[in-house]
Structures are given as C-alpha cells and as structure tokens.
C-alpha cells in the first residue's frame with residue numbers, strides 16, 4: 322500500500338529584492354512593522370518603529386495601521402493583539418517564544434498566587450496573556466522601578482515571572498517582594514567571571530547591562546537599563562568603549578548611532594552563541610516577507626482572556 326502523496330502547499334516565490342517587496346506589501350496592507358532591538362539587523366533596518374517592550378506596546382496602542390507586523394516574540398505580538406482586537410497581528414515565526422513566558426504556566430501560577438491572596442500582582446510583560454489576565458499591573462524593564470515606587474509601602478507585592486528583574490527592583494526600591502522563580506535563558510547565561518576578565522583586559526571600558534541579568538553580573542555594571550535606556554546611555558555617555566551585557570542584536574543600533582565608539586558583546590558561560598536569543602532569531606527577513614504575503618501566522622486569543630489581560634496593561638500605560 323502506498324500512501325497518497327499530497328502536493329506541497331504552494332509558497333509564493335521569494336522576490337530578489339526582499340526589502341522593496343516588504344515595503345510594497347506594507348503599502349498594500351496599510352501595515353506597520355514594529356521590531357525589537359534583538360532582531361537581526363536587516364529586520365531592524367526595514368522596521369517603521371524599533372523599540373523596547375514599553376515603546377513597542379505604546380506604538381501598538383496608538384497605531385492607525387490596519388495590520389501590525391510584529392518582528393519580535395510571541396508575548397509582544399500578543400500584547401499588540403490585546404490592545405488591538407480588530408486588527409490583524411502577524412508574527413513572522415509563530416514559534417518565537419520566550420523562556421520567561423514559557424516558564425510560568427497559568428495553572429501553576431494560579432496556585433502560587435492563591436498562596437499569597439493579599440498580594441498585589443505585578444507581572445513583567447514577558448508573560449502570556451493568561452498570566453496578564455491574573456495580574457493587577459504589568460511592567461516592563463524600563464518602568465518596573467517607577468511603577469513599584471507608586472504602590473503603597475503597606476501593600477505586599479508578588480512579582481512574576483523574572484526573579485532577576487524582581488531582585489533588581491527590590492534593590493533599587495528597598496521593597497520586599499515575593500518572586501516567581503523564572504529567568505531569561507539569554508541574560509542568565511552571561512558569565513560574571515568572564516565579564517570581570519574582560520574588564521581587566523579593557524580597563525577603559527564601561528559596562529552596561531540589562532536588569533534580566535543575575536545580580537552578581539549587575540554589580541559590574543556602570544549602568545543598568547532596558548534596551549532603549551542602554552541605547553541612549555551608549556550614545557550620550559562619555560565612554561568610548563562599552564562592554565554590552567544584553568542580547569548583541571542591539572549593538573547594530575549602538576554602532577549606527579555612535580560609529581566612532583567600540584562595543585564589545587559580553588561573553589556567555591560556554592563557547593556557544595547563546596548570548597543571542599534563539600527565539601528572537603527565529604524571525605528572518607524572508608519570514609517577515611512571507612507572513613505579510615500570506616497574512617499568516619496570525620496571533621489570536623480568546624476574547625474573555627483578552628479583556629482580562631487588557632486591564633493591567635492599560636493601567637501600566639496610564640502610570641508610565
């Protein structure tokens with residue numbers, strides 16, 4: 322017996338000038354391309370807006386486009402959909418996840434939350450819509466400290482899912498918080514020892530780091546901030562050489578803004594390329610083109626969860 326072979330699903334031919342084809346589709350669809358700094362540089366270069374998680378959600382909240390093409394990871398595109406239920410939201414690779422979102426399953430988080438019934442739940446935006454729906458307030462790495470400072474000191478706080486960002490916020494605010502034990506697989510992988518060695522071989526270099534890093538790594542940093550904040554500091558500070566302790570995709574913008582400066586990507590623990598986010602890097606220019614051509618993969622979610630998840634996001638946008 323032979324199985325009947327189905328003809329392969331026809332994929333549109335890939336045009337030679339992908340960039341021009343993407344711009345043309347963008348006009349046809351009335352689309353906006355939002356991209357995170359951890360995307361490949363060719364994707365960054367075709368984006369209408371590049372930003373950190375806060376900036377990207379503010380853009381998504383205010384866009385007049387009919388279609389949002391999100392060159393980032395799933396929770397980012399999902400946030401755009403929560404804010405824009407009637408728009409088509411496309412993600413070039415539907416498998417672009419996040420270890421923080423994946424490491425906080427809704428059923429386990431519901432149990433964890435029930436152990437702390439008096440706590441105000443602040444969730445980092447790097448989580449699923451289900452977790453957002455169980456939260457009182459969403460934060461990003463650029464506003465977490467400022468938002469926690471706005472909560473009454475008598476109010477106990479549960480912070481999820483990034484324990485390292487949570488610990489950084491605790492250090493900055495002097496607040497105690499209950500932490501969900503999640504982490505970013507990329508930022509957790511930077512080696513404090515190798516950063517210290519790099520500092521010794523580059524005594525004139527400054528160190529900038531993202532608060533998703535472990536506290537031991539952050540102790541070496543002259544400046545800690547979200548991707549947008551790191552970019553601004555890299556441009557405005559007097560350092561001519563900077564060791565960059567975050568996903569190295571951001572160095573493309575740093576180098577564009579300050580071509581005379583020297584940026585050194587911080588090394589990971591092993592000899593792997595694991596300081597690059599394997600989720601962010603699933604997106605390619607070709608997949609960006611195909612998702613616009615096919616209007617797929619589309620990000621959708623149940624309306625009941627969307628409505629519940631919208632509340633803490635709107636609260637964050639109002640407080641930011």
Ligand code: 13P
Nearest residue numbers: 373374375461462547548
């Ligand atoms: P920000 O761009 O908000 O700093 O977040 C970094 C990150 O890891 C996104 O997944």
Ligand code: SF4
Nearest residue numbers: 419420505506507598
């Ligand atoms: Fe998630 Fe970390 Fe990748 Fe950001 S860099 S998407 S936090 S795994």
